Amino acid sequence: xxxxxxxxxxxxxxxxxxxxxxxxxxxxxxxxxxxxxxxxxxxxxxxxxxxxxxxxxxxxxxxx
Numbered sequence: 838x839x840x841x842x843x844x845x846x847x848x849x850x851x852x853x854x855x856x857x858x859x860x861x862x863x864x865x866x867x868x869x870x871x872x873x874x875x876x877x878x879x880x881x882x883x884x885x886x887x888x889x890x891x892x893x894x895x896x897x898x899x900x901x
């Protein structure tokens with residue numbers, strides 16, 4: 838949403854829905870999403886568990 842607001846003028850629902858981030862913004866969003874996922878789901882695994890948590894994160898990232 839902040840990126841759409843930077844375009845200036847009146848912001849419509851259509852503008853928000855059709856917004857496509859550039860490569861730099863897409864990378865920032867991906868990193869933010871990955872960090873959030875690890876914070877939320879990382880608590881389900883303790884450090885002594887042999888489960889590869891990265892498999893869970895990769896699956897979740899490909900769902901959307």
